Amino acid sequence: MSDLSILQQVFGYPSFRGAQAEIVAHVAAGGDALVLMPTGAGKSLCYQVPAIARARSGHGTTLVVSPLIALMHDQVGALRELGVAAELLNSTLDAAQAAEVERRLLRGDLTLLYAAPERVTTPRFLALLDTLHAQGRLALFAIDEAHCVSQWGHDFRPEYRGLSVLHERYAGVPRVALTATADALTRADIIERLQLEDARLFVSSFDRPNIRYTIVEKRDATAQLVRFIEREHAGEAGIVYCQSRRKVEELADTLCRHGIEALPYHAGLPAEVRQAHQDRFLREDGLVMVATVAFGMGIDKPDVRFVAHVDLPKNIEGYYQETGRAGRDGLPADAWMAYGLQDVVNQRRMIDESPAPDEFKAVLRGKLDALLSLAESTDCRRVRLLAYFGESSEPCMNCDNCLQPPTTWDGTEAARMLLSTIYRVQQTSGMAFGAGHILDVLRGKATDKVQQHGHERLSTFGIGAAYSEPQLRAVLRQLLATGALAVQPVALASGRSFDTLVLTEASRAVLRGERPVRLREVATASAAGARRRER
């Protein structure tokens, strides 16, 4: 039976999509593969069809390693409905049920067996595999969500590391690893960790043309979000991502008070509440889920019309993964993010203060920088996003910058003024100051603090008076985003800390005017055109 007839007769689909046919043929013939495909593109069939083909030709059972219990249940349920012998082994089964699955596995009754990574590497499970292997009845290993093996991925799961045992112990059994996120670094890490050097690499386009990307400057994120939902997505389903649990709860409340039906979701809520909220989100129409990144993996809701970020994600992979949950049905959907100075400060600080080794931090900083340059960009967002995944493309005409090319202004002079003020102030007082104070000096505000330090006597006092505060904040943000300025937390006696601004190696080029600073025009709240732009 051909791969295509399996697709048609078992799954009821007329044809393969994209690279599926090629991948299926390669894997069914016993080749190793690493498959990179965006969410919703149809990764599951890439191992399910080969599993059926190989079982029919007498190769035995395919083991599918998957990190999420809910996802396993869905897949096994769907396969059984199609008449495919599929089972799962995980912590939700009692001993008798597990024993029954094991018995069927050994009897050769199963085409697919799904298991969690921590189970696969137990001695008991490996003994089962040993038996099958000895009889030549291990057809294929499918490792889903393979980026979990990489600490550079956004969802590192240490249990995935143990999966290298599969190749070491059963070298002749073909393997297919699949993921929807892998920048160059994560990809290399998957190959190394899972010893897939000889596997064929299948990379699909990561473009999601129906998603419109918009990144706005954050002023009052809550108000901006409410306006965005009311104007663009009233009554529609969406996900709003926030950084902290507290913010999740506050924002869900606020949305409800504005008549937008919203539910909170984060890891601190009791399991029953999380489950209930997730079920409602999937089942009901038009609910908004306000969540931390704990929500979303494995959620297959086709009609999510928008994904909003009110806080900056950690990197482009996270951003892509989270925004990718919008518009899985192929209909127009929005990826909307509000981004501001504090986001840059927070993310930088989280990296600085993490206990990770320096070379690890350097990688995290590099990844954050790539996301910041996407957020600061005045050209096509999609071109930048895809370029990050190694794809080149043309301006998309479906992102904020393409649809409404931003007017920019030359912030080079303002940036030089800012940096020299920071330098002078630190020189004079022998200590670093925060953004508020620097802006006061620059704009010529003789506050108590300014006078107390004698900063009204500096040559830079008031030289930036011609710029508005939002303009100068935008300059600050871009300098921080591009590393021409750094934040240094200073511990206060109270035990809290205070962020100060310090120059970096990269400041020099800006100070000398060698590195131009281009900024998007800061919209003023009163201008009608600006309000449209801020969407």
Ligand code: ADP
């Ligand atoms: P992924 O794991 O890549 O996110 P899935 O494997 O869950 O994607 O597939 C997404 C959806 O697309 C599923 O509903 C699946 O049945 C459907 N699908 C995948 N391949 C095909 C195909 N060749 N023809 C029709 N539908 C498909």
Ligand code: ZN
């Ligand atoms: Zn574009």
